[in-house]
Amino acid sequence: MNDPKSTNQNNIPDPVTDYYLTYHQLCKAKAHIEKAIRYVGQFEAAETEIDENVATDVIRAISLLQKLLPKSDAA
Secondary structure, rough: OOOOOOEOOOEEEOOOOOHHHHHHHHHHHHHHHHHHHHOOOOOOOOOHHHHHHHHHHHHHHHHHHHHHOOOOOOO
């Protein structure tokens, strides 16, 4: 299933694999989403400041994910 030469025990791609950078970009995006989830989970009532903080992390995650999408030839 997994090539032992391409991943270590923690399922992290070896730095020489094609997906090493993709893996880390996905981890960064996931961290921003998890941060937003933990943050919003602390509050019961909506407030503008909370919404702005959550939006900041969501935007960062989206930006990281967009960089992973294939480039479109249509202009």
